[in-house]
Amino acid sequence: MDRTDTDLIIAGGGLAGATLALALAREVPTLRVTVVETFPLSPEALPADYQPSYDARSTALAWGSRLIFDALGLWPExxxxATPIRHIHVSDRGRFGATRLHARDHHQDALGYVADNRWMGLCLMRALQDTSVRWRAPAEVLDMMPGESGVEVTIREQGEQQILTGQCLVVADGGRSGLREKLGFVTHTERxxxxxxxxxVTxxxxxxxxxxxxxxxxxxxxxxxxDAPGEPGHQSALVWTLNDEALAEIxxxxxxxxxxxxxxRFGWRxxxxTRIGECHHYPLALTTVDAPVRSGVALVGNAAHALHPVAGQGFNLALRGLMTLVEQFRNAHEQGRSIGELSVLGAYEQHHRQDWQQTVRFSDSLIRVFGQSLPVVAAARDAGLVGLDMIPGAKRWFARQAMGTGGRKPVLSSSNRSGRKAVPNGQQNG
Known part of the structure; x- marks a missing residue:
């Protein structure tokens, strides 16, 4: 195989890109990984003492995601x-339908967790400092072309354009960067x-x-x-769905x-x-890509699929997809094959497709079923919520979706190289 600048180029060093880089450093340490990130990185960006802000943005981590971060050695930090979610209460305002999930019923400490985005980023960056992953920042990926040994990726760094050669490009810079469309991927968006x-809120x-x-x-x-310092047990992260008119009023x-x-709107539960912090807002849409891979390039995270946030499934789905991709890269690298081969990336897409289709159906159906105000539909969904609360099998299925353990479980082997416990199939149940 011809020599290239690197083996893998990751466009985007956010949560998805950094997690992929760390997982590869743990699982395939001989694979050369380069991350191209638009935001500058400096020692000041990694403070020794992290103080959470009241207005810190956060992400819901399913139980399955906790297992993945545990296998990567990141969870203790x-x-x-991270605030545990030990109970989930689902209800239909003004009606009798409701269902409740409890971690103790699944013999676990929590159903999931809520963690500050910035804290997760800091933990990833600190862990990556002790790896061989290379960073090009501030820099951005402009384009990609097939090359003799894989791909030729054009980047802009310090105002100058450069060419990086590698076996594969992974686009992990979100759904609104424009790189996905520039590379010719066709998206389907349903607003x-x-x-x-x-x-x-407090x-x-x-x-x-x-x-x-x-x-x-x-x-x-x-x-x-x-939770935040000074207000333990009284702070919650709000996701409030509003039409344009209602949003303007708020x-x-x-x-x-x-x-x-x-x-x-919420009631008195x-x-x-007593307090609401800085408000951020964005339009909601379901965005998918029919073919998120091609020879030499793969989309991951929000670049491959963006979901409604109310079910809290987006990042957890992305994380499972990243681990599936790591599994395929590891197998190819051990066999001496290029990680950019279409057969390698196609295997990743095939394994991940069932998971994302199931998760999309779960999230989208919640929004559509509970978005109907017709009396007959409202009565049916109330009966459904009551049924979930009363029928053990249905409730276990719903719990698996909420905990992110309903899809395919990729395996992190670590090959016992780092002493970290792997996440074997069969232990990610609920």
């Missing part, structure tokens, strides 16, 4: 600023006609480590336990007015809403 408003009553999924006539909302209100409007 990451868990320092929900709604927006997600994201903020942290309540007078403790969340008791409960995540609430509340479906209302104007759209679903989620409140996830997300944004025009004072913080007190926003808390009152939230109180009206957490007592009074």
């Amino acid at each position: 990451l868990s320092r600023h 929900y006609g709604q927006n997600a408003l994201i903020a942290n 309540t007078s009553e403790s969340h008791r480590f409960t995540a609430y999924e509340r479906f209302t006539d104007s759209g679903p909302m989620a409140l996830l336990p997300h 944004l025009a209100l004072s913080d007190e007015g926003r808390c009152q409007r939230l109180q009206d 957490l007592g009074r809403f």
